[in-house]
Amino acid sequence: MGSLQEKIYEKSPHFIQNLIVSAYNVLAYKKRYSGKYADFMKYYKANRNLSLEELKKIQAKKYSEFIEYAISNSNYYKKTLGDLSKAKDISNIQSLPIINKETLRSNYSSIYTIRKDEGIVSKTGGTTGKSLEVLYTHKDVQERFALLDNFRSSFGYELGKNTAWFSGKNLLSNRDIKKNRFWKTDYIYKVRYYSTFHIHGKYLKYYLENLIAYKPLYMVGFPSTMYEIAKYGLAHGIDFPANTVKAIFPTAETITQDIREVLEGFFKTNLYNQYASSEGAPFILECENKKLHLELQSGVFEVLDEKNQQAKAGRLVVTSFNTHGTPLIRYDIGDQIELGEGTCDCGNNNPLVKEVLGRISDYIYSEETGKINLGNVSNCLKGVKGIIKFQIIQDAINEILVLVEKDEKVYTSEYEKVFLKNLRDRMGQTIGIEIQHVEEIPVEKSGKFRLIKNNVKEKI
Template sequence: MMKYQGIYDNSPIFIQNFMATMYGYKIKKERFGEYYYEHLDFLNSFNNFSKKKQEEQQFEEVMKLIEYASKNSRFYRELYKEVNITEFKNINDLTKLPIVTKEMVRQNIEDIITIPKGKAIKSNTGGTTGKSLTVYYKKEDNQRRMATLDYFKAIHGFMNIKMKRATFNGKHIIPPNQKQKKFWRYNVAIKQMIYSSFYISEENIPYYIESLNKYKPESIDGFISSIYDIASYIERNNIKLKFIPKAIFPTSETVTQEHRDVIERVFNSKIRDQYASSEGAPFVWECESGKLHYDISTGIIENIENSNEILITSFTTYGTPLIRYKIGDSMTFEDNNTSCDCGLKTPLIESIQGRAVDFLYSTKGAKIYLGNVSNIFKNIPNAIAKAQLIQSSLTNMVVRMVVDNNFKEEYKSMLIDEIKHKFGNDMRIEIEIVEEIPREKSGKYKLIVNNVVTR
């Protein structure tokens, strides 16, 4: 991976566009195949089912997953040895199964997975606790997840692959030593202009706006904080846009009311939020009426007793089964009898309490938000139990980590390289291996601590 990154970083921009496109064709082949189109057809049928039939389908799917995991995963076979699954009659019987934590998955991943790693599609998550985790998808899992995401977007008028999209994410598409003010690369394979979120600053935003006006995307997706910073600049400077996207699809971060007000006003387009995860959580997505629907065709979301914290069971994680998995997020459900004007019969979510809108700074002063910072740990194998990044100035950062016996000295170099790509080559980084990282006075644990004094 680092070898190809080096080749990419030292190539001219037109070659980088070519490499992004070649990678795009690889991903396109993985995501858009027979299972993708088969699942799109299923979703069209499912959303026309009666509420009762949808719930029957959900129970049928969860039993299929539990039976598969019990048979094909050493971890679940052992975990469920005292449970008589054949006696389960409805969704409520799921509470008879033990809760699975993120640490359990991280420590037992070899016994959990049901497929050879060589044939799997890997998904890495850094998470907002800094706990590195890799899960392994079957091809079917991956394509069905993509079909669900595209079905959601199609409801709002955007047809993925067929229409142009602009994406703001944390990919390493801009070399740290680049001098040109071109902070984007084009993936021809899926008509996607990828914008780096690491260089969004007052100085650079005009270049982003110029590119957007030239490209005229039909949707915008990615980090809401990046999209907001650009929208705020446009509004403050009374800049005219030459396009109207069909919708804005944020990822990874909590959408605040301020985000929604400014972005919708500037782009003259609706934000349509959705919740999922790198691990493969069931989907929650926003309908045309602005309500959040929990898509029961993709899994089960349940509250832990006497709290809003959720457990997830996903129907698209057969490679790494996640059943009653404690993902670390919280949701508040609306009354089960509440209906929505959009006509969908799936349950409604009142609110999602998840990722905070915290940030650190790049060495040039651009804000690097929490959802982006957590990606630093994505490519590190399952060896980090907890991490914290502490920034004291624009050019100084301390990384504290609690690691296990699988941690190798070479991972430090990998982390430093990831951080420099995101924050700048001139960032001075000190890595500390510690026994424990203390929580805040509030009892909360923070992945990032921003001690930079700005004027």
């Protein structure tokens, strides 16, 4: 929404705001679900059970066409790839240069293949630095939503079925907060948007009461928000009605085993994970067997070590076929994954991923024990009660600051000792650990919550 529209929205009463949200979605969905969307949906549904050999043939063909498009339409890629021998052959991909976020940010004007008014602008949240501004063609957006909807539809999801959505949209007014109303509803498409900016202990009761009353069939969005609501429900003995939610589809954040267990346990349903990114990474999708698969039809995935050699686990470098507006070719996305082994009997023959390890910066560094990743950090709550939320900030190699939101009625000094021991078990005895109790730990501007803020990775 533009600034004038935002002012009109802010001053409008609640029911008018709901209408504005619905009208905004009508326009957005028209772009997403028109044009080639139906053709893409038909294509991906028909291709659900292709053999690995067939998938690799499609990938190689799409790669060749995509590189040719980039060289022909982007001044940047014309210069960097135009003179490379056999650049369009996927077997020569490692001869192409790797680019990163800073390369992208510094060369916008020459990388873009279209003008801003010809495409759709996507801005990343910028949780690890400055925001990125990526341009998509309308066809790119239609294909990306077809890929995502094809994945979700295999678990029964359709637009128009009651959905609770937790995203980075900040839609609330001061009146809403005074009335303990933390949501807006699109009654046309039956989507209720819950704020991810007001996840505070004093408000969680209202979120949960409304979720129970709304009876969503599907829950979509930031898992950290759903996780806080679920933990509140568990801590207060609230029984979420069985057979309500059919599936949870998390977005934008790394799923740890603890998050999965809490969400599936409290909401009595299954969580199906997916990986992509707002700047256009190709898709990694979870099947009915809870196994992650690379979607080879959406791009090329390279897992590389520190010497840029292929590895089983390492940083993820992607070439994404539906980023024609801002072509991503060998783009170091800043995440890391570990590839799996064997095959899956779900019918999806795409290669397996053992784990999406998350952002490369999502770790704490200890000179005694090395890198402690997100999953190990999240497990520090084992045996601890009364911590609503915590966040670790590392501004120096030899010390960390741990912010803790606590439940005064439950949290005790004994639980703090267990929590500190869990931290020490992972980080060693020499690193300085300061625990600071705070009333609230804010989310990022994007609405995401960051468990770890590592500000020393360049010193390691």
